[in-house]
Amino acid sequence: MMKTFIGPRLRRLRREAKQTQAEMAKTLGISNSYVNMLEKNERSVSVPVLLRLFEAYGVDWRDLSDDDDAATLSHLRAAFQDPLFAGTSPDLPQLRALLSHAPDVAQSLLKLHNAYRATTDQLLVLSNASETNLSILRASPESVVHDFFRDNRNHFPELEEAAAQFWADGPCDSDDIYAALKARLKDRLGLNTRLVPVADMPGTLREYDERRGEVRLSEGLNHPNRAFQLAHVIGLIEQREVIDTILTRLDSDAPAGLNRCRVELANYFAASVLMPYDAFLKEALACKYDFAHLALRFGVSFEQACHRATTLQRKGAEGVPFFFLRIDKAGNVTKRFNSTGFHLAEFGGACPRLDVHTAFRRPGSILPQLVEMPDGSRFFVFACTVNRPRLTRHSQDKRLAIAMGCSIDHLSRIGYVEDLSQANSRVTEVGINCRICPRANCDQRAHNAMILTEPVDIHRRGETRYST
Template structure:
């Protein structure tokens, strides 16, 4: 059974009521020393004490037991990995102590760091003659919601498990079964539309006409995915709305974007059931081409699903997922880890995900090391986007999956490496903050490098001199 720690919550509850530990102990019927242990997260809380907190203080146990210290720990570790903190990076014990003893300070620090990041992004945008916008983007706001939930939503998993009920639908009949379900249960029809009748779109829902239009440019797996997505939006509206409301996104357009991503999560959970998918992933050592074939989904969808396998007691390998275009822009990222490479990286040209465009459709594997000496195994492959016009050919993206090196025995793509003699590539987040002065791929003078320029020396790049 999962242990629940409520130290920061309990301390805040006590201080808000101007109580001593002894006074709270008397109210709860426990010893003052036990209250002290609970506040310092040295003891997990029992159900009896949670119920007593509700009786005495009127506090909903679901609020006080909501475990956010794990995500705070991950966020603080990611932030402390920034090269800005190279000389005074806190140890993990210090970070844990800060979360327990000064949660408000921790939250203020994280807010300040995010503001610094936002300001940095705006300056970068201005330097590229682009319009900078205040605050995080809708995509960043949605990413933060998934991050806080560790990329796993149990309520959506439960809804997906009961989707078909006791009826087993053969995989080759799913498309017809979905159309029938939409028509009979929701009064919605599905029609395949010609490209010219649905310009610039792959799916369109006509709410007034109760009709879903699917572009003929979609292949069969993606037609199925789009229909399950729409079923999720329509049938699970109340559940999705409750998750959106709880997320409390203040960014314009963010709530609509979050609703779309939650419906995508639901669709993936329906098509790739948790228990069956995890079992097959473990059996094949995460062979994503095989998984895509077995569950009738795309390679990208199979990869994305693996990042959500974070159920307590049945966890898969904690992966991060990046999707990158040919210009090096990260268009999607999901993360079941606390790696700052996953949170902020992807732009380093030394990552082979960029090289994968030279070998379309083939897996490229790589061991990498960040400036803080953390090491990861990363594998990448290109994926094709729907093409319906002559001038839109080669519309490719690349996806990269990564995990800490200690998980490589579970990954089939790492089997051909001899760890004793494997080359580990030094990478960074991006050139503007990477401290590797001698990198032969450097494209910018890093803001944090203070070594003076030597006019008598020319290094590997114009920035190394």
């Protein structure tokens, strides 16, 4: 039987109860020395003591278990990939020991590294910013959203439960969903839905006018996106209290980040309504994550189906853990969500060795790729272009490209692996981005990495001007 150590959590529980070790020992009916050894992780906790903890303090044994350690361990491993820790990065047993004996120190270290990362990125921006614009020192709203979703494993059970209750009268056929959503807005919320010509609502795809009791949708939206926008509005209104409760866990009070998180949580709810968890997971496993098939099956867009797959992290019913990356034609990262150990770029664009950039030359094609990060971890990634709403003849070719990736441990569950040819089955060495990538002689390097301080040999020209 696996031994359960709860030392730091037990110490925190005792302090919250404002008790001494002797007082806790008396409450639990055990000796002072046993409490002391439990807190030092010198003894594992027994089932009877766990039950007494539940009775005396009203705490569930799962709150004292190590369920959250896997996510924290993943975050620590990602943080220690930072070149800042080169040469001193702890190994996996050391990180496990840190989590076991000093979880608060581990959380504090992660907060410190996140602050360092945000400050470093903002310093890069400040070179082109006004010195008086102090608000730029805050983490960007995109960083706030990404970190918040990552800290919650990209999964929000409260919204999943609310979405599961949405179709209480039974599932709705995909071709009837739009009409059902319009009816729900009208019957339950007193809101009319109106389709508006592009010229009458320029630069806007959806607008909720609370005063007039109306939701206006642009004619530029296709059918799947019209349904998604209606589900989003319903989520903003009907699930306001649920979303407010979730946002109390957000470690930020900046209005921009708060509002962005609220929007993304409403998007999460909309995706959960249109792609119910159990049905979507079952279909995804059956078709080996064929996202074109999933999009047709659930009446959503390809991008929406991909994004939904990153959220399938319910305990006991997990899907493949994916990361999701979206870029524009200039290589800027416009959206990112992650439930893997792959470290996604935030500043300066994604690694140019990723085939997501090549996707623009082959629109609509699925490009599979095997990649290796500087720490030796390997991932399977596939990329494809997606189209944005085309509102006028002047807004042609508004494509973006998305990349979905997972650890190679899950290759057998992904159908796109079968499309790997002999030419692209080789493993491509990639990094986070050029500014912090340790691959000194990469032929795609665009910047001299901050961690590479060795002077360039003036008598030698390498593949790039940054080669040593």
